[in-house]
Amino acid sequence: MFSNWTLLLISGVYVGLLFIIAIHGERRPLPERHRHWQPVIYALALAVYCSSWTFYGAVGTAARSDLGFLPIYLGPILMLLFGWKLMERVVRISQEQRIVSIADFLSSRYGRMPGLAALVTLLALVAAIPYLSLQYTAVAMSVEVLAALPERPSLLADPALYVALILALFAILFGTRRTDATEHHRGLVLAVAMESLVKLMAFTALGLFAIWHLPGSGNVPARIVHAGQTVLTQGWPGSVVAQTLIAALAILCLPRQFHVAVVECQDVADMRPARWLFGGYLLLFSLLVLPIGLASTALFSGHNIAPDSYVLALPMYFDNETLALAVFLGGFSAATGMVLMASITLATMVSNDLVMPVLLRLRGHRVARAAINREVLWVRRIAILMLAMLGVAYHRAVQGHGSLAEYGLLAFAAVAQFAPALIGGLLWRGASRYGAIAGTLTGALIWAYTLFLPSLVHSGWLGWQHWLEAGPFGIHWLRPEQLFALSGWDKLTHGVFWSLLANIGVFLLVSMRWRPRLREYLLAGSFLDPHDRRESPVGTGWAGNLFGSDLLALAERIVGERTARRAFADYHRSQNRHWEPEANADRALMQFTERLLASAIGADSARLTLTSALRGAGLELGEVVNLLDHAGQEMRFNREILTTTLENISQAVSVVDAELRLVTWNQQYQQMFDYPDHLLHVGRPIADLIRWNAEHGEMGEGDAETFIQRRIAHLAAGTAHVFERTRASGQVIEMRGRALPGGGYVTTFSDITAYKQAEHALREANETLEQRVEQRTREAEAAQQSKTRFLAAVSHDLLQPLNAARLFTSALRESPDMAEQQRLAGRVDASLRAAEDLLDGLLDISRLDANELKPDVQPLDAAELLQELAHQYAPIAHKRGLQLRVFAAEKTFVQSDRRLLRRALQNFIANAMRYTRSGGVLLTARKRGEDIVLQVWDTGVGIHTHHMQQIFEEFRRFAQPGQGERGLGLGLSICQRIARTLDHPLEVHSRIGHGSLFAIRVPRAEPIPPLPTTIPATASGLVGLKVLSVDNDPDILDGMRALLARWQVDVACAASVDDALAVQARHQPDVLLVDYHLHDRIDGLALIALLREAAGRPLPAVLLTGDGSAPVKHGARSSGVTLLTKPLKPASLRAFLAAQRG
Missing domain, CATH: 1.20.1730 (Sodium/glucose cotransporter)
Incomplete structure (x- = not known):
């Protein structure tokens, strides 16, 4: 078991x-070499x-x-x-x-x-x-x-x-x-x-x-x-x-x-x-x-x-x-x-x-x-x-x-x-769709009644045992297992006999009563036994009983002997074929004969005549239709090409015959004049359409009948014309007409409204050019004045911290007290930080205005971003006695650039901290339609209504509480540019004495699956790390040596390319810190490549530069070099060095 x-x-x-x-x-x-196994696989699959x-x-x-x-x-x-x-x-x-x-x-x-x-x-x-x-x-x-x-x-x-x-x-x-x-x-x-x-x-x-x-x-x-x-x-x-x-x-x-x-x-x-x-x-x-x-x-x-x-x-x-x-x-x-x-x-x-x-x-x-x-x-x-x-x-x-x-x-x-x-x-051409569906349905119903129903009763699914014993409604001869009182057979034989008998009988009777339609009759040909169906004459090699001489004789009786013989001779000459009267007639010759007959007796009579001849030659109806319908298909194909062409051009087109009756038109023609469907049909007199246009105001003012008669006379004369008409709606239509060879007239209608509008605008532009030049001049002068004021403000705000730093430095040199020296050194550092922040802000404004900052828009968790900002500003809030809270649902995803969005929110929070004496700051993320609004609320002093637009100007600052550092006046200007770059609308609301609300509206995004968390490697310290610093400025080298020495880094300095190569050979550094502009025979990137080649390995390297242009960034990225911009942030440098030891 x-x-x-x-x-x-x-x-x-x-x-x-x-x-x-x-x-x-x-x-x-x-494989093809094992193809002989395919019948074996096929036979086993049949099993x-x-x-x-x-x-x-x-x-x-x-x-x-x-x-x-x-x-x-x-x-x-x-x-x-x-x-x-x-x-x-x-x-x-x-x-x-x-x-x-x-x-x-x-x-x-x-x-x-x-x-x-x-x-x-x-x-x-x-x-x-x-x-x-x-x-x-x-x-x-x-x-x-x-x-x-x-x-x-x-x-x-x-x-x-x-x-x-x-x-x-x-x-x-x-x-x-x-x-x-x-x-x-x-x-x-x-x-x-x-x-x-x-x-x-x-x-x-x-x-x-x-x-x-x-x-x-x-x-x-x-x-x-x-x-x-x-x-x-x-x-x-x-x-x-x-x-x-x-x-x-x-x-x-x-x-x-x-x-x-x-x-x-x-x-x-x-x-x-x-x-x-x-x-x-x-x-x-x-x-x-x-x-x-x-x-x-x-x-x-x-x-x-x-x-x-x-x-x-x-x-x-x-x-x-x-x-x-x-x-x-x-x-x-x-x-x-x-x-x-x-x-x-x-x-x-x-x-x-x-x-x-x-x-x-x-x-x-x-x-x-x-x-x-x-x-x-x-x-x-x-x-x-x-x-x-x-x-x-x-x-x-x-x-x-x-x-x-x-x-x-x-x-x-x-x-x-x-x-x-x-x-x-497969055997009978007379089998019809109605016979097939009626026979199959009848057989299926009798199978269900005589076999399937009893099986359900015997299995217990249905409790209709009385049907099997006495028949439905007591009708004895309708018992499912003894239908029409037929007994003595087993259940299967009984059900198969009645179902197939009824199926075949209904199939034959219905097929004979409702014969196959022509389409069905023709499609059946490909299913019939090849021995029971003749080869279709649609191929060029039809071997029937109709010969070339038969077609010639037929043509002679209708178009005349000389005409017929000359036409047949010309046809074979054009086909490069020798005329063989007793050769079997192919499809091309039959179609040529039909066209020849049509030239004398018309297409319908020609087809009827040739059909009779083909029937006499022993062709079946389907073969005749297949053969002659090919010519009709070619004619329909040509007409379909014409129709498709007319429907795929932008102009409206109408064509009339020599009797000025409508022959063809396109959909654009009907749409342009809004003609009802019943008005357009082949043979419609064109006068009816002109009258309809006049009655609906398309002809402008004047007597409609006079206009109609003039237009009809113009068409009958067949003269070419070009005319422009302005409709009541303002639409301008250009009409071009031309007579057709053999009679008839074709007219095209083009909507030139846009062209006329452009022409009118150009005319106005020429007329107002002087005014616009004056206007642009005033705007340029205003921009120049704004630039002058901007530079003056920059000079003042930049000189202030530098001047303060100079004063503090002088005091530092003269002070013997160590505590006083530390305090003055801190003030120097603060002044330099202020100057650095100012330069960073100006650089950001410059990049945003020049569209150099390309947003990297991706889904990000806004709630997580707000929590990070709250942790960042929590010490400042605690120091100032303010409450800093976050109210945002978890996993609130938005579509934005994380760095730029964070910068905008940082400016909002910094302003809120700066202008709030008591109370607190609230960070929220609220759903609004398909967007998320990120808000920064404060309980500060508020902003006057007339200052609302001015707060976004550069270096614009207003009264603020005594506590906290003084702002630069660039934060909101940067926020406005970031919002414009990201296409995120800004919102500002404020009440004096109650506080302010700054918000940015960001599109919602689908949640992204969490990435697998990794445990960051812990830094092992910087003790003993060998660093080579290269810069042509000795002061920067001294500053770098002092900074790295405090971190217990083994640093060597070089002021030129040759010095760097010599120091590298002696010092064998682990990390390279190289300035980009060395004012030597090569730049910093080329020097890094030489130093790496001398070391025999790709040394980790930092390129220090104040040039943040795209070529420099691309060169550093392609060389695998980290780019740090000046003024250098010590924290960024320390993080890089720690990563090399981590």
Whole structure:
């Protein structure tokens, strides 16, 4: 015994191997040198026909009735022997027509009728549910036998559920990857072929085991002979005939079998060897069934063992677990192969013939192709899952009711209803779409009434037992299992007889009553037997009974002998062909003859005359239409080109004939004059349109009739003209008219309103040019004055901290007190920081005005940004006794540049701190529509209304509380420029004595997944780090040496390129600090390259410069050098050095 989880694990591993085989088949198609294996793979794939029914159920049937199992093998073998040409023709037609399913085949044969395809799909779905259920039942039964599970386990303990889900996943992965269902699923076919090989090997091993190793099996040959003698003396029972018939039809009509045999056939030539291989496969299976069944009956007769489980019970009886496991995998292969192919085929039919037509009709076909492809694939995937769940539900509902064979035969009888329309459409040109749909629908209804309904009653799904016994409403002769009082037959034979009889009868009667339409009649030609249809004369080599001399004689009777002969001679001369009167007439000669006749008697009479001649030559109606309609198609094509051209030009166009009647026009013409649809038609007198225009004010003031007559006279004279008209709406139209050769007149109407407006604007511009020059001069002078004031303010504000620093430095030199020196040094540092901040602000303003700062807009968490700013300003707030709070929902994402947005908010917060005496500052993020408004509230002194616009000017500062440092007057100006750069609107609200609100409005963004957190490396200190500093300014070198020495860095300095190379050789530095402008033979970047080359490794390097231009930045980035701008921030330098030791 095996545990159920062991069996499921083995099944999972087996499916995994199939996955590998399928992937291999998809990625590595069969090489050309191994092409001879393709028919073998194709034949094994065809063996998907042998499902778990033929694996388990056939033995159970043999145990009950000896040769009762034979029809399911005999039917396909007979079809392969005698109907293979029909199958080959179906394959060839399907490949020519790019047919993807049996529903598509029938729809294409009968005039591409969507209703027929939908009906076939629905019936296939209904038939598939019991058949899928059969496979799940077989798998569940095999697990129950090997693992001794209860007969009706719970849903979660039912192996069928997990098998269904695994196979559904398999089908989705390998059957719904592409929307083109005509593409071959090489990997899936290879996996199915492997399954067929596994089930054959397992069944063969069991058959040999039964024949040669079981006691009492020596009488098996005698039993076979006895069964054969019974058939010969008593004849085949009716049930065998019915089962053989529907089994033969199943080879063509089962959707999965049609898919494998037709769609997955890579070459029609593979059909011939494959039919012998597949036939041999079925023959070997059938020869092994009876010995296994007879031997199992001898062992298990009288035991409480279901005959369908004999295949597994036999090796278990002898404790041969290896063989039992092999048989289990064989049965599992039989079930999985059928489920995979059936699921993929039915999912394709559902998407193509049921769901997508409805979706496209509802949307009016206004869907992009990529979107349709995605929807098709998702519909197929959902359909596969739904089929799996419905199959499991049916399996659990009917579990324990009926044998596996009953489920299979029920499905065979259902799909057999496709056969009359399919075979009739291949053999009979008179078969019509109405006959096909009526016959199929009638057969399906009788199948449902006589077979499907009783199966539901017997399984307990329906409590309509009285219908089976007394008929509906007590009508005895309508009993489903004895329809029209026909008794003595088994249920299957009875249902198959009535359903197919009604199907065929209705198909023939309706087709004869409602004959095929012309389109359907013509489409049928490509489906008919080649021996029953003549070659179409559309090719140039038509070998019919009509010769060139016949066409010449026909032309002579109508246009005259001399004219006809001269025309025929000229035609052949132009074609570089020798005139052979007794040669077969080709299509080009027939079309030339038609045109020649049309020149004398008109096109309609010419076509009628030539049609009569062709009919006399033995052509069918379809051939005549195909031949002569080509010329009509050329004429229509030429007209379509003309129409397409007219519709794709911007001008409105109208054309009248010599009688001044409308011949053609385009859509722009109708739209320009707003003509109603009924007013425009071929033959409409142009006077009616001119009168309509006059009545609607298009002609301006004056007598309308006078204008109409003048316009008509102008057209009749055929003189060219150009005229401009200004309509009441202000639109200006230019009309150009020209006479046509042979009579008629063409007029174009162009909307030149924009051109006239531009002309008017240019005229006005010339007239007001002097005024605008004066205006620009005043603006330039105002800008110059603003610049002068700006520079004066900059000079004053920049000199102030520098002057203070100078005074503090003087005091520092004269002070002997160490504490006083420290205080003065701090004041010097503060003054220099103020100057540095001022220069940074001016630099930012310059970059923003010059559009040098390119925003890096990305999603960012605004709440996190506000929290960071709150932590940054918390010490300042605490020092000043202010409360600093943040109110923002977590994960509030916005779309902006983090650095620029942070800078703007920093300026808002700094101002709020500076102008607030008591209370606090509140940072908030509020949703407003599709945006997030980031706000900074304060309880400060407020801003006067008349100062609202001035606060954004450079160096504009107002009264502020005594505490805190004095601002530079650049913060809000920078904020305004940042907001303009980022396209983020600013908001300002203030009340004197209550406080102010500064806000910036930022677009919302979708949340971004959190990045994996990393633990930063801890710095190991800078002690012993060797640094080479290169600068041509000795003071900067001294300052750098003093700064780095305080950090215990081993620093060496050089003032020139040669010094640097010499120091590098001695000092062997770890890090390079190099100024860009060295005023030497090379710049700093080139020196870094030399120093790295001398060191033999890419030393970490910093380029120090006050030049922040794009070329310098690009050069540093491409060289892998870190760029730090002057004035240098010690914190930035320390962070870089720490990173090199971190």
